Amino acid sequence: MAEYLKSSYDLIVIGAGPAGSSAARAAAQRGIRVLLIEQRQRIGIPVQCAEWVSQWISHHASFDSKAVIQSVDEMIVHLPEGNDFKFKNPGYMLDRSLFDKGLATSAILSGAELLTETKALQTSSEGILVHQGTKEEWIKAKVIIGADGVHSTVVRSTGKPPLKQLVALQYEVALFEPQSHTDIYFHPVYEGGYAWFFPKRNRANAGIGVIPSKTGLLPKLLNHFLTHLKDSRKLPRIEILSKTGGSIPCEPREQTVYGNILLVGDAAGHAHPITGAGILNAVLGGTMAGTIGAEAIIREDLDLLKNYETEWREAFGKSLQYGLFKRNFLEENWNRREIDFNDLVRKSWVGFKEYHKERSVW
Numbered sequence: 281m282a283e284y285l286k287s288s289y290d291l292i293v294i295g296a297g298p299a300g301s302s303a304a305r306a307a308a309q310r311g312i313r314v315l316l317i318e319q320r321q322r323i324g325i326p327v328q329c330a331e332w333v334s335q336w337i338s339h340h341a342s343f344d345s346k347a348v349i350q351s352v353d354e355m356i357v358h359l360p361e362g363n364d365f366k367f368k369n370p371g372y373m374l375d376r377s378l379f380d381k382g383l384a385t386s387a388i389l390s391g392a393e394l395l396t397e398t399k400a401l402q403t404s405s406e407g408i409l410v411h412q413g414t415k416e417e418w419i420k421a422k423v424i425i426g427a428d429g430v431h432s433t434v435v436r437s438t439g440k441p442p443l444k445q446l447v448a449l450q451y452e453v454a455l456f457e458p459q460s461h462t463d464i465y466f467h468p469v470y471e472g473g474y475a476w477f478f479p480k481r482n483r484a485n486a487g488i489g490v491i492p493s494k495t496g497l498l499p500k501l502l503n504h505f506l507t508h509l510k511d512s513r514k515l516p517r518i519e520i521l522s523k524t525g526g527s528i529p530c531e532p533r534e535q536t537v538y539g540n541i542l543l544v545g546d547a548a549g550h551a552h553p554i555t556g557a558g559i560l561n562a563v564l565g566g567t568m569a570g571t572i573g574a575e576a577i578i579r580e581d582l583d584l585l586k587n588y589e590t591e592w593r594e595a596f597g598k599s600l601q602y603g604l605f606k607r608n609f610l611e612e613n614w615n616r617r618e619i620d621f622n623d624l625v626r627k628s629w630v631g632f633k634e635y636h637k638e639r640s641v642w
């Protein structure tokens with residue numbers, strides 16, 4: 281492996297999540313030399329995700345059908361007043377580790393080289409400093425794509441601060457009765473966020489996301505949620521199979537192109553500020569960055585990289601900005617007693633018509 285460390289590539293992608301593998305694939309397909317590096321030993325593991333993705337993903341990513349555990353058709357939103365609201369929301373429940381591995385495989389088959397257990401420590405316009413085993417060396421690159429998630433090292437190199445985030449804890453539990461919809465639960469104690477219950481055939485992901493200042497409450501809140509599920513569904517018992525969690529960015533970055541460095545996926549704040557869903561945009565933005573990066577290299581015109589900023593904003597920037605506007609509204613009003621909590625949720629959650637009300641004037 282060490283010979284790679286002295287090498288030079290046309291384009292380097294840091295992070296082999298959905299954004300990075302999609303970028304590497306798109307760039308390699310255009311025939312340039314691409315290196316994808318990943319700090320983990322195994323792609324996609326550990327899973328830090330609730331594993332739901334919109335059905336639109338099948339138009340934008342190529343992955344093995346084995347990565348889909350089941351389809352879901354609706355989302356049911358449960359408000360504390362006791363009312364439930366059904367929304368059409370077709371999607372897939374993924375085996376996220378298989379999904380991520382599938383995308384990385386696709387990048388390799390398109391010509392990208394992959395280095396696992398290789399961590400980017402620093403980025404400059406010349407290339408990146410990586411740590412691999414006991415070695416630290418620079419790898420040269422004409423274009424660098426930062427796809428290294430919410431705690432991005434590449435972002436740190438640009439000197440920009442971390443984004444607004446939600447923090448989540450999730451348990452995978454046994455599911456005694458299969459279901460074909462996802463459940464979303466709101467409660468005043470899940471501050472700034474919500475709880476979810478997503479089915480995966482005979483298992484389910486039950487989790488909660490909250491604002492960072494409430495992180496310490498998460499285990500207690502999740503136990504509260506599981507007890508509520510057990511009682512309301514008259515379940516015999518709740519059995520926990522595994523635990524995970526993580527942070528989700530909830531604001532899009534104001535700038536995602538810095539010279540020859542592009543930011544994609546969570547590093548760019550491309551998850552939806554209200555729902556936290558980020559897989560689809562990671563794939564979309566990653567593909568755009570890889571395509572535009574390769575184009576700029578082939579045409580020897582790095583000015584073309586600026587097109588990435590315009591392109592992702594045209595595709596999903598408005599929806600993220602509007603989501604951020606709603607997130608700020610939600611957080612500002614969460615603890616105001618004079619505001620009806622159920623009304624607040626209806627104005628802030630994507631499924632409700634009230635969510636879209638200010639869209640035309642916005």
Ligand SMILES: Cc1cc2nc3c(=O)[nH]c(=O)nc-3n(C[C@H](O)[C@H](O)[C@H](O)COP(=O)(O)OP(=O)(O)OC[C@H]3O[C@@H](n4cnc5c(N)ncnc54)[C@H](O)[C@@H]3O)c2cc1C
Pocket residue numbers: 294295296297298299300317318319320324328329330331332333398399400401427428429430431432433448449450487524525526527528544545546547551556557558559560562
């Ligand atoms: C608890 C939880 C539940 C979620 N549920 C959903 C959901 O149901 N649906 C949905 O659409 N989204 C969900 N999300 C959001 C979704 O997981 C992310 O938006 C998505 O993974 C973003 O993809 P990415 O490729 O940008 O980043 P990531 O998937 O985070 O990938 C980044 C990769 O970069 C690697 N890396 C980081 N730093 C370095 C470095 N210095 N050097 C080398 N490699 C590095 C990491 O190891 C990682 O593999 C959830 C997030 C969390 C935390």
